Amino acid sequence: MKQHNPIDDFKNFMYTQYFSDGVKITLGVLLPAFTFFHLDFLEIGITLSLGAMCVSIADSPGPWLHRKNGMTYTLFFIFLTALLTALINSNIYLIAIEIFVLCFLFSMFYVYGARAASVGTAALLIMVLNIIPGKTSLKPFEHSFLILGGGIWYFLLSTFFSTIRPYRYAQQTLGESISEIADYMRLRARFYGNEVTVEENFKDLVNQQVKVNELQDNAREALFKTRELMNESTNAGRLMIQIFVDMVDLFEQTMATNNDYNTIRERFKDSDILIAFAETIDKIADEIEYIGFCLIHQEKPQKHALTLKDLDDLKHKIDALEAKGISVLILKKILINLRNIFNRITDVYNYFSKETSELRTSSTPAELSRFVNHQSFDWKIFKNNLNFKSSVFKYALRVAIVCLIGFFVGQAFSLGQHSYWIILTILVIMKPGFSSTKQRNYERVIGTILGGIIGAVILVFIKDETVRFIFMLVFMLITYSFIRIKYFVGVIFMTPFILILFSFINVDDSATVIASERILDTLIGSFLAFISSYILFPDWESAQFRKFLPKMLKANLSYLEHIILRQSLLPISVTEYRLARKEVYVNTANLAAAFQRMMNEPKRKQHKIKEVHKFVVLNHILSSYLANLSASFLENSATINSEQLKLIRKSRFYLEEAIEKIDSDLEGSTKTKLHIHLSDKKAESEITEQLELITKVSADLSKISERI
The missing domain is CATH 1.20.58 (Methane Monooxygenase Hydroxylase; Chain G, domain 1)
Structure with missing residues (x-):
């Protein structure tokens, strides 16, 4: 059978949510500018499109209710931010204060999850694009309401897409x-x-x-x-x-x-x-x-x-x-x-x-x-993270300081009217973790250079505006389709799309000037973002990694207990069992992802990497053995005898011992009493063999936990 990969196979990709979102965002962003351009009100159209683009950031994949709430909050924040920035952008000192305060405030939105963070990103984008005075002939209130209008237009478009295809x-x-x-x-x-x-x-x-x-x-x-x-x-x-x-x-x-x-x-x-x-x-x-x-x-x-x-x-x-x-x-x-x-x-x-x-x-x-997480938006969560123990607090402070430095660098060296791109680059590249920042930095710089070359070639050799517009349309579609899943591809095509867009807006600027400014600003912003992740409140994964270890062990211990509880005098429900199994999957993924991030950090920050890798693999093997045990119980309708109960108790002992070695605070670990009806039947060899394997790997986990 022919294999279909949703990224590599174009036909299949066109049916995925990524391409659907790409079409929707391209329509939402392009239509206002295109319409008002033909009515000779290009500035109004561009402003509406800007509002639409910002709201699209919060329209990331997820249940419609979450997307709707995210876009609603984005509308509120981009209106206020656009108005505030337009009112004070002629005063460099007030703008500097705004950059620091808003960068910190909106970056703290990370404490409420990825969608809330995207709302903050949209608000910061509006701030950055309005910090240079004189970029618009519109009055502050007119400009802000047009931003809001563009956002409302995109919200209605997204609602329409969701209504006609709800599932x-x-x-x-x-x-x-x-x-x-x-x-x-x-x-x-x-x-x-x-x-x-x-x-x-x-x-x-x-x-x-x-x-x-x-x-x-x-x-x-x-x-x-x-x-x-x-x-x-x-x-x-x-x-x-x-x-x-x-x-x-x-x-x-x-x-x-x-x-x-x-x-x-x-x-x-x-x-x-x-x-x-x-x-x-x-x-x-x-x-x-x-x-x-x-x-x-x-x-x-x-x-x-x-x-x-x-x-x-x-x-x-x-x-x-x-x-x-x-x-x-x-x-x-x-x-x-x-x-x-x-x-x-x-x-x-x-x-x-x-x-x-x-x-x-x-x-x-x-x-x-019960199988889905429910995000709380309590003010206490925000307040409790306002200290240096919080990785989000350190990240927000880092973003605020570096964006402020980027602003003054642009002012000091007079890097053209597009120097706001330095701050924009910093905001896009900087992430809470070092490895994520490092990856984004590489993709942004290389993608911008490649995209800048493509854009400059098109602007130099293609003078026909219709052909340029078609190129821009295709590049927009590719950008918005890939930016969430293949950031590098998205950046490559985003740069020429923006360069062509600016060629329509600023007809006096040459292609090489626009492209060189774009690349120079990106290089400066990426340098500031990357160097700050080393020296400014660095948040190394090796320091955070330890918290994932006991959670993984507790999840596997709970999984074992729920498998055994299905054979007890008072069997648990299927839902309880599946919840325990889900916790294993979630914690395995969290642990493996954290390990991947740690591997991307400097060698001097990677503590006991071999032992940690063995811990990750052993937990995966244990999860597989437990899944096998669960399947064996169901297939054989087996009961537990005294020999098997001893193995179960040994496994529990080793896992609890491993948890204690890593985290002496056992609060939240499972101490379930297993009311098992013991059978006098001869031991089911397959079950016994599985339990022996589980006991052995549990003992190995206890040993490796001591070394970690």
């Missing part, structure tokens, strides 16, 4: 999250070949889990915070919720295939059985991706890439090895797991043909809402 975002996000599970499955297939080492593949696997968790979180938000979907009032709503629930369960099963792959490679190196397993797992990944593709493209799945015959052929190969006297027990277990995954995929295929009444989930809206 489209949910479909796209769900489809993309499923595609990431397929990529995770393909990485699993690599364990059965020799292209990469087992250790390297584990590293890639953990990194991919970060992507899976991020998109699953987005899908949860889209599905469980949309009232119509939660009430399951339509077949589409029921279908999406049921598919999502099953796909999270399927992801757990893909994790339940963890084994000693070095031993497997060595034992079966003289056979082609591992190649057959890799091919089968790749076909399963194609199946999963096809489901995601069908959701994105609004199609009904038609045929399987994998059939029961493929699985039967794999079984015959295993039987042939067994007939030669080779132990194949581990291969049989893997095959059983693959059959279970295939059966679950078949169930999902069948959902597309089921009647409405058959698709109702067992969970209530109240239960489903």
Whole structure:
């Protein structure tokens, strides 16, 4: 089956939320300027477009209610900021005070999450674009109300898009999250070949889990915070919720295939059985991706890439090895797991043909809402972060100081009327963490230089304004489609789009002058932003990383306890179990993402990197063993005997010991009493074997925690 990557395959990309947003933002920003240009009121059109562009920043992917609230607050803040800046921009000292105060205030919005931060970014953008006096002939109130009008226009346009396609975002996000599970499955297939080492593949696997968790979180938000979907009032709503629930369960099963792959490679190196397993797992990944593709493209799945015959052929190969006297027990277990995954995929295929009444989930809206995070906007959160213990406070102070320096640098060296680009570059590049700032810095500088060259070439060699306008339109569409997912690509095309735009506004400026100013200002701003992340209240990931370690251990401990509690005299609900499982996924992703950020920091700031990496991998292996244990309990309807209970208690002891070594404050850790009805039956060997593996890796975690 042909693979469809939503970024690389253009046809598929056109169906994603990113391209939809690109079209919407391009329309929202371009239409006012284009319309008023033909009415000979270009300045009014540009001002309206500026308001629309700012509000689009807060219209980032998410449930409509969140987007609506974000855009509403943005309208309020950009109006006030535009008015204040227009009234005082002739006084350099008042502007300097405003830059410092507003940069600090709006940067502190990070304490309320990414969407609130985007509201602050929009307000700061309006401030920066208005700090140079005389840029507009409009009066302050006229200018501010036009900014507000442009923002309202974009808000109405976004509302229209959301109304005519209420479920489209949910479909796209769900489809993309499923595609990431397929990529995770393909990485699993690599364990059965020799292209990469087992250790390297584990590293890639953990990194991919970060992507899976991020998109699953987005899908949860889209599905469980949309009232119509939660009430399951339509077949589409029921279908999406049921598919999502099953796909999270399927992801757990893909994790339940963890084994000693070095031993497997060595034992079966003289056979082609591992190649057959890799091919089968790749076909399963194609199946999963096809489901995601069908959701994105609004199609009904038609045929399987994998059939029961493929699985039967794999079984015959295993039987042939067994007939030669080779132990194949581990291969049989893997095959059983693959059959279970295939059966679950078949169930999902069948959902597309089921009647409405058959698709109702067992969970209530109240239960489903527990799976999504609810952001509080309490003033106390802001107040409690006003100290140097808060990374957001240090970031906000850093932004305020560096933007002020950037402003005075532009004034002191008279870097043309576009010197505000220095401050804009600082605001875009600077992020709370060092590694994020470093990455943005590289992408911004290289992207601006490449884009500047492209823009200058177009302005020098193409004089026809219609052709230039078409180029600008295409560049805008690419910019707004990619800026949130491939920032580097977005910057490359944003620069020529802005240069062409300025060529229409400032007809007297040459292409080389505009491009050189843009590049020079970007280089100055990026230098100030990057150097400040080293010397001005630096916030190293190594200092923050430690807080993720006990949370990860507690999540895995809770997961173990919830798996066992399902076998107890008073079994827990499916919702409680799934919440515990979700915590493992979330904390694994947080831990892996933090590790990635730490790896991008200077070597002298990377403390005990080998031990930390081993800790990350061991926790991923433990999560996989736990998923396998959970699947084994369900398949065998097994009860727990005294021998297994001892192993469970040992595992709990090692994990609690590991938590104590890293964090002596055990508040919030689980101390659940397990009321288990012990069976007199002979031990279920598969369950016992799983518990032995869990105990061993728990002991290893305790040892590595002491070294960390």
